[in-house]
Amino acid sequence: MIAVIQRVSEAEVSVDGAKVGSCGKGLCILLGVADGDTEADADALCRKILNLRIFTDQNGKMNLSLVDVGGEMLVISNFTLLAAYKKGNRPDYMNAAKPDIAKGLYEYFADCCRCFVSVECGIFGADMKVDISNDGPVTIVMDSKVLLGKA
Numbered sequence: 001m002i003a004v005i006q007r008v009s010e011a012e013v014s015v016d017g018a019k020v021g022s023c024g025k026g027l028c029i030l031l032g033v034a035d036g037d038t039e040a041d042a043d044a045l046c047r048k049i050l051n052l053r054i055f056t057d058q059n060g061k062m063n064l065s066l067v068d069v070g071g072e073m074l075v076i077s078n079f080t081l082l083a084a085y086k087k088g089n090r091p092d093y094m095n096a097a098k099p100d101i102a103k104g105l106y107e108y109f110a111d112c113c114r115c116f117v118s119v120e121c122g123i124f125g126a127d128m129k130v131d132i133s134n135d136g137p138v139t140i141v142m143d144s145k146v147l148l149g150k151a
Contacts, residue, residue, distance in 0.1 A: 001041045001105070002081040004030040007054055007138035011074045012131045013122040020128075021120035026071030028132050031109060032081030033102035034095055034145075041144035042105055046112040048147055054138050062138075067116055075110045076122040076130055077102070099125060 011028040013021045029049065034041075055064040055071065066073065079102065083091035096102065103124045113119045122128045145151035 001034060001037050001045055001109070001144040002032040003045050003049065003142045003144075004078070004081065005049055005052070005054075005140045005142060006030075006132060007135045008074075009133045009135045011133065013074060013076055014129045014131075015123050015126045020123055021074055023072035023074040023118070023120060025069065025135075026117070027066055027073050028130070029073060029075045030078040030081060031075055031106055032078050033097040033105045034082050035097050037097055037101075037105055037144065039105070039108055040148065042109040042112060044147040045142060045144050046109060048142065050113065050116050052140070054140070070117075072118045072120070073113055074120050074122075075106070075113070076128060077106045077124045 006028045008023065008028045009025055011023050012019055027049065050067050051065045053065050054062050055066065055069045057063040079093055079096040082093055082096040084095055085091045097105065106124055110119050110121050143151060
């Protein structure tokens with residue numbers, strides 16, 4: 001799994017002009033599920049993301065996690081994070097998991113995070129518009145394979 005983690009002051013996702021999810025201060029996660037990913041990948045990302053110390057403390061240092069600040073999370077499915085782009089100029093997405101598997105793992109990841117923070121989601125497979133007020137900006141790209149020692 002690939003996650004693009006963005007610290008936000010707020011974020012919102014809409015489909016066909018209607019808001020389907022949002023969060024206030026917290027994280028907007030763009031999540032791509034790779035072929036071969038399992039619940040272990042989702043668990044590893046969930047643990048690491050929830051405990052990332054990327055929120056500022058009273059001294060202005062990034063020492064606090066999403067859980068520490070009582071932040072919220074917006075999770076958006078994004079298969080294009082798995083783009084292969086080495087050959088030619090048209091990316092291919094053969095590394096992305098099949099939609100039925102990807103949807104299940106995307107929902108599993110969101111449910112894991114819900115055990116600790118408020119989580120809203122986009123609609124899997126929909127054409128979504130995402131509005132993000134990136135805070136910092138703080139943006140981190142994380143690969144579950146690195147966390148699990150498989151990369």
